[in-house]
Amino acid sequence: MEEFRVKFDFDHCFSVDRVGRSGCLAVLWKNFIQCQISRYSHHHIDVIFSENNNVSWHLSCYYGHPERTKRRESWHLIRNLANISPLPWCIWGDFNDMMHASEKKGKHSHPQSLLDGFHNVIEECSLSELNLSGGKFTWEKSRGSSNWVREKLDRGYATMSWCNKFLMYNLKILHASVSDHEPIMLELCKPDISLKVFRLCFEKIWLKEPKFVKDISTIWNTIPVSHLLPKLIEVSSFMARWRKVFLS
Structure with missing residues (x-):
């Protein structure tokens, strides 16, 4: 990550090493950004942002358990993050969860119990899903075969206070040829709006x-x-x- 930081000209980097085959987490930022790392684990990094030296909003960079048997642990973490502070809050990343059956395309449907469990957590935490443009699915495997599976796993949610603060946010899917996940990018202002x-x-x-x-x-x-x-x-x-x- 340090090599990555230097290559892309970031001033700071905080990362959490991966466990087994699961992905690592990292946050990189430049000097003009006022932020601090508040909490972290192998499944999240919490960042508190300030504006004019006043605490402004709260971001959780999140990675849900890929194993279905550990989904409840992921949901428990989301609940805990929601109760950290009353600040406007946004959580985004690879959730390894879906809200609706239509967010998967493949031979086998996603278990309804997991759909319901994740949906309940989002409602309990009073979160709204951020509109994602640029495609419907963010992860796939076995492309071009009869076992081709596509799912919407990468996404973002936010509280109403965060949505009111960043009315012109833009969350969109980018494209990568070297990963089974499509990267997603969150812009807090649309540069093309005039x-x-x-x-x-x-x-x-x-x-x-x-x-x-x-x-x-x-x-x-x-x-x-x-x-x-x-x-x-x-x-x-x-x-x-x-x-x-x-x-x-």
Whole structure:
């Protein structure tokens, strides 16, 4: 990790060694970031961020037990992390858990008891799932064979206070050719958002286009209802693109 830190020009690095075949955890940051490592284990690293020397929010970098027999230990850890402080909180990483049966594609369905158990923990901790763009699945094995399996294991959740603090977050899937996991990246501000995006242009004639209505509905329904501003931004961005195509 030290070689990685130097290669990518980070000033600081904190890592937790892996156990057996499970992955290690690491957090890297630069000098202009005000943060401190508060707690850690082989399955999480807790970071407290400050703004203008005042404690601001709490991040948990998380790795769930890959073994199904140890899922309850992972859920217990999430509950403990949720009770650490009243700060706006975000937890993200490789959960090795799924919320819905549709988040897996393969021969064998995910056990309903595990789906229910994970879903209950997320509800107990009053967490909202962060909208993930760029794909549906983040892990796969046996690609191209009859045993091909795809699952959504990497994801993020946050409290309402965190979502209100970072209204224009962007969590998206990147792509890697050397891993069975797709990396995910969380941006706290969308760099491509400009004031022009907020100029909502709408033509009534567009409603006669079935594809327009279908695409708008898809965008609106895929972003959690608690994130009103991101919904409006995505819809207005789509309408701006549609207008260019319509006028061309």
